Amino acid sequence: MINQQLLDYIYIQKQSGISDTTVKQTLLANGWAPTDVDGAFASLTTQGATPDSRVAVPTATMSYADANVTVQKMGKFRASWRLFKQSLALLQQDKG
Secondary structure (H helix, E strand, O other): OOOHHHHHHHHHHHHOOOOHHHHHHHHHHOOOOHHHHHHHHHHHHHHOOOOOOOOOOOHHHOOHHHHHHHHHHHOHHHHHHHHHHHHHHHHHHOOO
16 A cells, blocks of 8 residues: 555655655655556556545644654655645635
């Protein structure tokens, strides 16, 4: 099963104009398994991902253990930045 956080990260990086090679190198350098990274790229390519199909899942729905693993793999700064962006997106969706 492909990790949703991995898919979201790749999608966001690609939307930011970062090359696939750079994204792959960054993920591999941060401890992601090559098979997981290749599988996620293949999944995004075959699905023809659109912004609607790659909506980030708020981290509040993650278990503590899952969040810990994600932080370790992504790094504290990157995880904090992602949480910040997800919080802003959530606030924009619920303006009430």
